[in-house]
Amino acid sequence: xxxxxxxxxxxxxxxxxxxxxxxxxxxxxxxxxxxxxxxxxxxxxxxxxxxxxxxxxxxxxxxxxxxxxxxxxxxxxxxxxxxxxxxxxxxxxxxxxxxxxxxxxxxxxxxxxxxxxxxxxxxxxxxxxxxxxxxxxxxxxxxxxxxxxxxxxxxxxxxxxxxxxxxxxxxxxxxxxxxxxxxxxxxxxxxxxxxxxxxxxxxxxxxxxxxxxxxxxxxxxxxxxxxxxxxxxxxxxxxxxxxxxxxxxxxxxxxxxxxxxxxxxxxxxxxxxxxxxxxxxxxxxxxxxxxxxxxxxxxxxxxxxxxxxxxxxxxxxxxxx
Numbered sequence: 386x387x388x389x390x391x392x393x394x395x396x397x398x399x400x401x402x403x404x405x406x407x408x409x410x411x412x413x414x415x416x417x418x419x420x421x422x423x424x425x426x427x428x429x430x431x432x433x434x435x436x437x438x439x440x441x442x443x444x445x446x447x448x449x450x451x452x453x454x455x456x457x458x459x460x461x462x463x464x465x466x467x468x469x470x471x472x473x474x475x476x477x478x479x480x481x482x483x484x485x486x487x488x489x490x491x492x493x494x495x496x497x498x499x500x501x502x503x504x505x506x507x508x509x510x511x512x513x514x515x516x517x518x519x520x521x522x523x524x525x526x527x528x529x530x531x532x533x534x535x536x537x538x539x540x541x542x543x544x545x546x547x548x549x550x551x552x553x554x555x556x557x558x559x560x561x562x563x564x565x566x567x568x569x570x571x572x573x574x575x576x577x578x579x580x581x582x583x584x585x586x587x588x589x590x591x592x593x594x595x596x597x598x599x600x601x602x603x604x605x606x607x608x609x610x611x612x613x614x615x616x617x618x619x620x621x622x623x624x625x626x627x628x629x630x631x632x633x634x635x636x637x638x639x640x641x642x643x644x645x646x647x648x649x650x651x652x653x654x655x656x657x658x659x660x661x662x663x664x665x666x667x668x669x670x671x672x673x674x675x676x677x678x679x680x681x682x683x684x685x686x687x688x689x690x691x692x693x694x695x696x697x698x699x700x701x702x703x704x705x706x
Contacts, residue, residue, distance in 0.1 A: 386605040387428045387558070388676070391595035391652070392416060393611035394434030394569075396669045397469065400512065400533070400612070404441050410472055417476035419610075419672040424482045424563055430554070430602060431473065432595040435465040435569030439588060440510020440538055447525055458540065459572050459584025466490050466568035473565050485562040492549040492582065493571025493589050499543035507542035507588045508532050541587040542648075545570065545594045549582070551601055558602060567594040592652035600659045607656040608676060609649045610669040616646060616682040631684050633657050653684040661686050 397412045398404055423429060439461050446455040456464075470488030477486050505528045512535025513521065519536075522529045527538045548554065548571060557564050570589030574582045592609055599607045615627035636654055641647040646666075653664035667674075667681020674680035 387430070387602060388423065388606045388608060389430045389432065389595050389599035389602065389604045390420065390423075390672070391592050391607070391609045392431065392433045392669060393609075394436040394438060394591075396610060396612045397433065398437040400535075404437060404511070409438075409469075410476075413469070413472045414476045414479070416669055417473065417480040417482075419669055421477065421480040421482050422673050423676060424477065424484060428558065428561065429563045430558070430598060430604070431563065431565045432567040432591050432598065433469050433473065433565070433569070434591045435462065435469060436507065436509045436588070437511065438465045438469065439569060440508075444510060457584055458586050458588055459574065462569040462572045462588060463490055466572070470565045470568055477563065482563065485557075485560065486565070487557050487562050488565040489550060489553065489557075491554075491566045491568070491571050492574045493545045493567065493594055494547040494549060494576060494582075495543040495545060495573050495585055495587065495589060497575045497585060499541075501543040502541040502587065505539040505541050506530070507540050507590060508537045509540055509588060510538045512537045542570075542590045542593075543573065543585070543587050545589050545597050548594070548598060548601070549574065554598070555602065567591065567598055570594045590648045590652075592648045593655070596652035596655040596664075599656050604656075604660075605662060606676065607653065607662075607664040608672070609652060609664070609666045610672055610675065611649070611666070612668070614668045614671065614680065616641075616650070616666055628682050631682060633684065633686050636684075650684075657684050657686055 398409050402408050442461045442464060446452060467490060474486045474488045512532055515536050518529045521527060529536050530539045548567060554564055554566055570591040571594050573585040573587045573589050575585050576582055596607060618626045618628055633654060636650060641650045649666050653666065656664050664684045665675050665681050671680040
């Protein structure tokens with residue numbers, strides 16, 4: 386099978402961890418070991434998140450006294466693509482993957498008039514207690530929002546329209562390569578009437594880009610692997626219950642937080658609706674079991690039984706991750 390795998394930035398740098406390189410490399414090695422068995426039997430296209438990493442680089446840039454102007458987000462996304470892509474490619478080889486592995490720095494076309502620029506929702510950087518987050522927001526002109534029990538910076542996350550390097554990705558897939566691309570959702574760029582590209586101050590959601598890519602490459606599956614075991618009803622409460630199966634025709638009635646599980650569900654809706662194939666959300670540690678349907682949450686085109694889809698009356702208000 387041809388599988389697009391989206392790895393969350395929070396799966397590579399867990400909540401509350403120090404953003405040291407050694408910490409992230411350890412997680413990436415574990416990710417590679419989880420993905421290696423899939424790579425032996427299937428063709429993989431891997432996208433990765435960069436929310437914690439790009440936020441850290443942005444904060445460092447804003448605090449650097451040697452800089453007159455901090456680095457823009459398009460440049461920072463490019464930096465994280467190179468860094469995380471290098472770690473992933475090396476770790477996959479070290480995990481025993483013998484297929485060609487290529488990490489591409491890719492650009493994602495967005496519309497500069499996208500309404501997302503007026504309502505930032507994409508979490509970047511570390512979490513803080515509310516007072517500290519508010520002080521940082523006042524100092525740097527940030528927009529902040531609550532993420533679990535912490536507060537984080539949020540930035541614009543426009544809809545991805547097209548991956549500029551799509552033909553290069555297709556060519557590598559034709560040669561049976563494992564392709565790492567669309568990191569951090571891709572470098573956000575706009576295009577003028579003359580076809581000239583320029584960077585945009587935003588961070589594209591990697592799950593949305595992964596779904597766009599999965600449709601473009603005619604993938605058989607979309608896997609969204611993160612730091613939670615499944616989509617949960619009553620997340621964060623003692624009554625938390627995993628939803629093992631969600632039907633596309635029932636998702637419209639449910640509500641998911643915009644900054645966390647919402648984009649993952651939207652990505653699954655896009656892929657399943659466009660292809661009629663299956664998507665799944667689950668823990669990176671359980672990658673093979675998520676693909677096999679033994680773990681995580683499976684999103685299917687339709688399901689006649691509400692009970693089998695895991696959707697119960699009253700669930701919408703408590704669904705989150």
